[in-house]
Amino acid sequence: MSHILSLIKKELRELLTPATILPIVIVALLFASLGGLTGGAVEDALTAPPKIAMVNMDDGDFSQIYLDVLADFDDPLVFYSSEESDIEAALAEMKAEGAMATIVIGSDYSSTIENGSRANITIYWNMVGAGMFSSMSTAPVDMMIINVSTQTTHKLIESGMPGEDSGIITSPISYESTTFLGDKELVGVGPAEVSAFLQGQSFMMPLLIMIVIVMLGGIIISSMGQEKENKTLETLLTLPVSRTTIVSGKLIGSAIVGLIFAGVYMLGMNYYMEGLMSMAQDMELAELKLGITETAIVGLMVALAILCALGLCMILGAFAKNYKAAQSLTIPISFLAVIPFFVVMFTDFVNLPLMAQVVLFIIPFTHPMMAMNNMIMGNYELVYYGIAYLVAFNLATVMVTVRLYKSDILLTGLATTLSGGPLGRLMRKR
Amino acid sequence: MDALVVRDFHKSYGKHVGVDGISFNVKHGEIFGLIGPNGAGKTTTLRVLSTLLTVTSGDLVVYGKSVVKEPNEVRRIISYLPEDAGAYKNLTGRQYLDFIASFFANGEDRRKMVVRGIEISGLNERIDSKVDTYSKGMTRRLLISRAIMTNPRFAILDEVTSGLDVVNASEIRQIIKEMARSGVTILLSSHNMFEVEHLCDRVALINKGKIVAEGTPSDLKRRYNTTNLEDVFTKVVKG
Structure with a gap:
């Protein structure tokens, strides 16, 4: 009996770590707050x-x-x-x-x-x-x-x-x-028909973006963890190329994978949309279908959002000491993709309180998710601000990633680097 | 001619001092051994020299290029083989060598570099198998061939035969000797005192971040009145 107890204790110690508990707590809190938000919205609407x-x-x-x-x-x-x-x-x-x-x-x-x-x-x-x-x-x-x-x-x-x-x-x-x-x-x-039609159309895009980002985040961060665990990163960093080239190579390679993923999903989605539109072809609802320009804008925003995800993954991946640690680092990326997905699905950005708008705007994945609805509603300003923000976000993540690749943190980890105190050392340029 | 000049080099991780002001020179074509107990600062020194870590103070100059001021130039000169290094498991041995060669040469030169790497590795027909299927010895041979085939002026080898069987370790030591004969300067770190004594022209013994003894293996044995380097090591470390 004592043997099995020892084994159970060992398993619990292995499995119940902050990295496994934290996501569960955050998901519970997320759903509770979403429940409050949506429940409140329904009650307000009905009363x-x-x-x-x-x-x-x-x-x-x-x-x-x-x-x-x-x-x-x-x-x-x-x-x-x-x-x-x-x-x-x-x-x-x-x-x-x-x-x-x-x-x-x-x-x-x-x-x-x-x-x-x-x-x-x-x-x-x-x-x-x-x-x-x-x-x-x-x-x-x-x-x-x-x-x-x-x-x-x-x-x-x-x-x-x-x-x-x-x-x-x-x-x-x-x-x-x-x-x-x-x-x-x-x-x-009527509004109910419009809402049902829009949900059929605009639900798929946030879903697609969320799936691609969550999947890609996992792949990229894990690959960074594997580079460290397999000790291939050290060889890579001593090759006669600049750190900017290494970061760019990783980003572009990963972006190609991400765009292939997104392309495959979009192909499937296209069939879904064609089915939806064939039903609405003779109806006024067909007017809500996005034109070529709008579709291109959404595509651009999806590509920019994927690059943002990759930049974030590379920053987080820099802190992963091994494959296992890398997997828990995918959690923040997943949350950043899931939160705007739920919010955009239930309500509109413009109808949210200011603080919620600020939080959502900061999350780069919000922008392609809400682009479709914004263009249907004629809120093009929000779409253009979103594109500008995504471009700025991408530039910032590339700069931070290059800095990280030039610092000790990539090999020594966060705890060792921060034990020195000054963040300046973390970002000391080589 | 000095291949490496290390002057008053310090490296700290926050409050922890990894290397506490060491200075030494390595001559061109020399095999120089850096030995010491775990945590003494050997790997830190090799990593800083390889431009993987930053310098807290002091400098390390490889063939006239400073790791502080000219890290990109230093990377063109050196080849670093970390302890327990790995290769990309989804590539074949040939693909891995070609990947590395692509950073050093183009066209026919690149092809010749890969052919040389394959010869050095001695992996024969297994060079076209995926790295994932290699034994530890085979992977180590591939990595050593990767480190040598690029004709580096300065090779940095950390625990180069760690975990290998006697035959593989012996073959790799032979390869290192041949490298030095061809004019490559080598800085190696090892816990294997037999290996160090067998390979190195000169040795520096590092303990708690400081160099506590330096000289040829025979000098050190004479100085500490011992018959082998292992006893020198024990005497110096235990005081």
Whole structure:
């Protein structure tokens, strides 16, 4: 029994190290914070009061129900008019005020219901983001329409003028949707359909980037660890070439591998996108498909992000004393890829608090992940800033890597080097 | 003519002093042995000389080139074979030699360099096998051939026969002697006193980062009144 206990203790000591415990704790914290973030976003979306613009050309009793329902909320109307000519003004006000929708009620609304037919209204939806929860921001308007529909049914029954069609009595209102997303106007499409379509399209790119970075990070850092463990690095560093050449060679070689990975994944993704687009070909949604220029921009950002990942891997790899140590150093890279993936999937950069925006902007992998949605939303400035940041990040990582390759840290490790105190020694130029 | 001049060389790792102000010269064509107990500062000295580590103070000058001021120039002159060095396991022996040769020569010269490396290695048809399939002795032979084939002016060999069987070690010692005869200056570090006595023209004994004795093996044996270098080593280290 004591033998097995000794073995178990030995295994636990080997397996439960800070390098294995820390990732589990961080993942748990990450999911908890994401749960809080997304849960809060859903709750906020569902409990928010409706905020709408309205053009009501009907002077009958049934359109009054809308105003009665809205009277339960504080200042829900950002614009109200009874003139058809004011629809454009209502839409402008909706966008300016960030309201959820503009409801247009025709002049024959009440009479249509009184005649036993289903009345039709037009709703112009204002989508403020392209994330998974973006369509939820319009949920209060959906709930308001359901409430109006229910009260209309009650009024029909109470007033003793039910028509012959029970379906119309229980559902007396129908609506046509037009959705505004960025500078795009999608006629005949509701926010839920837009959101579902965007998720199908924009979910794949962050997923692809995350997979490539996590895989590539593991390969590059492990290869650095292997160079040290197999003692090939020392030979490499004594060859008659500059450290800049060695760093560049490693970066370019790894980048080629990374781009091949990304290319293979993108090929698979292309088939997926073609399938998605063939379904949407005749629909207004096809307008959301990226053009050649936008696709090239995304491709450029993916390539830059891969180079950033490689630069970070080479910096981290410099601290890996062997293969095992190298594997635990892949964890930070994985986190940097996973965090923006989840955030971009659920919500939009522009809708995040400032601090979260700053943190996400600093993570280089965020930029290609959100580029697609940003371009769809017309936020090109954010895309261009992202490209500039990625270029600057790459230059900085190359400079740091060359410095590391010129310092003792590559062979002596971090602990030995820092025991001297001054970081200047760490970065002492050869 | 001095191949290497080491002057008041210090190397510290934070508060830990690795090498504490050593000075010595190595003459052209000489085999110079650096011996001492574990942690004495031998490998640190070899690594600094190979431009792998930085100098805390002092300087090491190889054929007139300073490792502090001209590390790129020093790398053109030297060839360093670290203790337990490895080769890229996915390459064949030939591919590995060709990879190294590509940094020193082009075209026909490069091809000739690889042919020379293959001859020195004595690996014959196994030169086209992957390094991953080599024994320790075969890998060591490949690495020594890599270190020599480039015609370095100054070879730095750390524990060159460590872990090899008697036959392999003997063959490698023979190769080193031939290197020196062809005009290559060699600085080697070893725990094997028989090897040092057998190979080295002169020896420096380093202990706790300082050189505590220096001379030819026969000088040292006479000075410490012993019959072999191992006893010299023990006497000097134990005080």
